[in-house]
Amino acid sequence: PSGRERLRLAKLLSFWAVLLLGIAMPMQAGAQTPLPRFESGGEHPALLVDGEPFLILGAQVNNSSNYPAMLDEVWPTLERMGANTVLMPVAWEQVEPVEGQFDFSFVDVLLDQVRSRDMRVVLLWYGTWKNTGPSYVPAWVKRDTQRFARMRKADGSAHLVLSPHGEATMQADARAFSMLMRHLKQVDPQHTVVMVQVENESGSWGLDRDRSPEANALFAGPIPQELAEGLGIERRSWSDAFGPRAAQFFNSWYVARYVDTVAAAGQAQKDLPMFVNAALGNAFTDEGGDVGPSGGPNWNALPIWRIAAPNIPAYGPDIYNRDPKAVEAYLDRYAAHGPLMVPEIGNAAEYARFIWPAMGRGAVLFAPFGIDGTRYSNYPLGAKELDEDTLEAFAAPYRLFGQMPREWARIAREHPLWGTAKGEDGADQTHIMGQWKLTAQYARWAFAEDDWTWIERDAHPLADVPTGGLVVAQLSDDVFLVGGRNVKLRIALAQPGAGQQGEVIEAQEGRFVDGEWVMRRRWNGDQIDWGFNFGAEPVWLRIEMDVLE
Numbered sequence: 001p002s003g004r005e006r007l008r009l010a011k012l013l014s015f016w017a018v019l020l021l022g023i024a025m026p027m028q029a030g031a032q033t034p035l036p037r038f039e040s041g042g043e044h045p046a047l048l049v050d051g052e053p054f055l056i057l058g059a060q061v062n063n064s065s066n067y068p069a070m071l072d073e074v075w076p077t078l079e080r081m082g083a084n085t086v087l088m089p090v091a092w093e094q095v096e097p098v099e100g101q102f103d104f105s106f107v108d109v110l111l112d113q114v115r116s117r118d119m120r121v122v123l124l125w126y127g128t129w130k131n132t133g134p135s136y137v138p139a140w141v142k143r144d145t146q147r148f149a150r151m152r153k154a155d156g157s158a159h160l161v162l163s164p165h166g167e168a169t170m171q172a173d174a175r176a177f178s179m180l181m182r183h184l185k186q187v188d189p190q191h192t193v194v195m196v197q198v199e200n201e202s203g204s205w206g207l208d209r210d211r212s213p214e215a216n217a218l219f220a221g222p223i224p225q226e227l228a229e230g231l232g233i234e235r236r237s238w239s240d241a242f243g244p245r246a247a248q249f250f251n252s253w254y255v256a257r258y259v260d261t262v263a264a265a266g267q268a269q270k271d272l273p274m275f276v277n278a279a280l281g282n283a284f285t286d287e288g289g290d291v292g293p294s295g296g297p298n299w300n301a302l303p304i305w306r307i308a309a310p311n312i313p314a315y316g317p318d319i320y321n322r323d324p325k326a327v328e329a330y331l332d333r334y335a336a337h338g339p340l341m342v343p344e345i346g347n348a349a350e351y352a353r354f355i356w357p358a359m360g361r362g363a364v365l366f367a368p369f370g371i372d373g374t375r376y377s378n379y380p381l382g383a384k385e386l387d388e389d390t391l392e393a394f395a396a397p398y399r400l401f402g403q404m405p406r407e408w409a410r411i412a413r414e415h416p417l418w419g420t421a422k423g424e425d426g427a428d429q430t431h432i433m434g435q436w437k438l439t440a441q442y443a444r445w446a447f448a449e450d451d452w453t454w455i456e457r458d459a460h461p462l463a464d465v466p467t468g469g470l471v472v473a474q475l476s477d478d479v480f481l482v483g484g485r486n487v488k489l490r491i492a493l494a495q496p497g498a499g500q501q502g503e504v505i506e507a508q509e510g511r512f513v514d515g516e517w518v519m520r521r522r523w524n525g526d527q528i529d530w531g532f533n534f535g536a537e538p539v540w541l542r543i544e545m546d547v548l549e
Helices: 003-032 068-073 075-081 105-116 139-143 167-187 213-220 225-231 238-267 299-308 324-335 349-359 388-402 405-414
Strands: 037-039 046-049 056-060 085-091 120-130 150-152 158-162 193-200 274-278 314-319 341-345 365-368 417-421 429-433 436-441 469-476 479-485 487-493 501-513 516-523 532-534 539-548
Touching: 046 193, 046 405, 056 075, 056 120, 056 341, 056 388, 068 075, 068 105, 075 388, 085 105, 085 193, 085 365, 105 120, 105 167, 120 158, 120 167, 120 238, 167 193, 167 238, 193 238, 213 238, 225 299, 238 274, 238 299, 274 341, 299 314, 299 324, 314 324, 324 349, 324 417, 341 349, 349 365, 349 388, 349 417, 349 469, 349 479, 388 405, 388 479, 405 469, 405 501, 417 429, 429 469, 436 469, 436 479, 469 487, 479 487, 479 532, 487 501, 487 539, 516 539, 532 539
Parallel strands: 056 085, 056 365, 085 120, 120 193, 193 274, 274 314, 314 341, 341 365
Antiparallel strands: 037 046, 150 158, 417 469, 429 436, 436 487, 469 479, 479 539, 487 532, 501 516, 501 539
């Protein structure tokens, strides 16, 4: 070619190089965005988002708010509460109304609106199970009871719940879920969706296991070898191995295997963290058979689930019990089996205090249910209405953790924690951290002691109100980070020697910013002489103690 042609060719090649570089750079940047994942190995498991610990201050909308026309009713309520993540259902019937034809238009609208608000999403897959029932499966699944088997009662009649032994149902559910995750991989390289719940409150109410001929044959045989080895027990029949829990654990094994198959199909497309949620039974014992829906991830069946469902790393209790002792028992049981999360808790104001014991056990997610402006109420499980006082009960602690959600998540991963909430009797609560005894007190005036008789005072206005709690992180032997609301904290030596007492070196109100503590003011004098008093507006307090001898 001539010199002029070589120049034109060089310019053309340069043009295409710049264009291709411009296309490749954002693709490369998206590819470099790390997938959310759980991380273990610290004091508590952490959820990593964008490669760093992240705390989900969540809000779960009502079930039928999962349509574009309803989203305008969602965002004002979430923003008022200070949520950083929305928990949103996506239903099988919604994405595959006709078999083999998929529609993800709602997901696309949702992602656009969430991103414009700088929020995140936890998707809730309503597939084979929703509150154990099949209400969210497509009509073509509901109508074909031969292909998509229902559980069978002892007399052979159909139970409403789809059978966990239904291979066709499992494969159809897994295919739809995998298509959803494939779509997320294509349209969400920035990982706006940080986690996915697989199914919803799986299991069966009213029938402890499928009694179809196929299921009966399995139940009469030995437990799976994998289960026997995982539990370290002899491989015997289900009844011999588990006695009165045999039917429940049999159903748990096959429900868990089914859900794990669905989860694995989705993870093969996009490997996001996945979890399941549990409708709960008795918090303290399963001896009476009160275990929630048979087959679901109730706390007594979690050892079964963990073996049967290796692709499910986390389990979340759906808490609608107002008894503080029961709530803390649920939290302890689920914290012992992986990353703690509370994907559903009642939205009545009294439930808001349970954020403190949840965070004190390293929770990575906390989300009251039914948070939107549609005016639907699930009372008596939750609030009669989401009035201003109810929203403020949740918004106040959300403002506190919202000051530093990543910093708190990092602290929770690395340090010992304690969290507690006011009990039914309002009694003092104590906890030992190293050489220090921490005591939470409720309905106390800030400038008074219980034994003062020389001055009259009114009864405390919060004496009979179910509010109050705190969370403590032990940053070092004698340094504590404390957040709380409507509570008094006292710190003293747990076992003082002769002539010893604890002394406050300093108490600073502030917060962490980029790993560094930034003080707003010091508490001293009246603010510490009668304990550390946290009022209606929560704050962070960094307290350093020493031993005076």
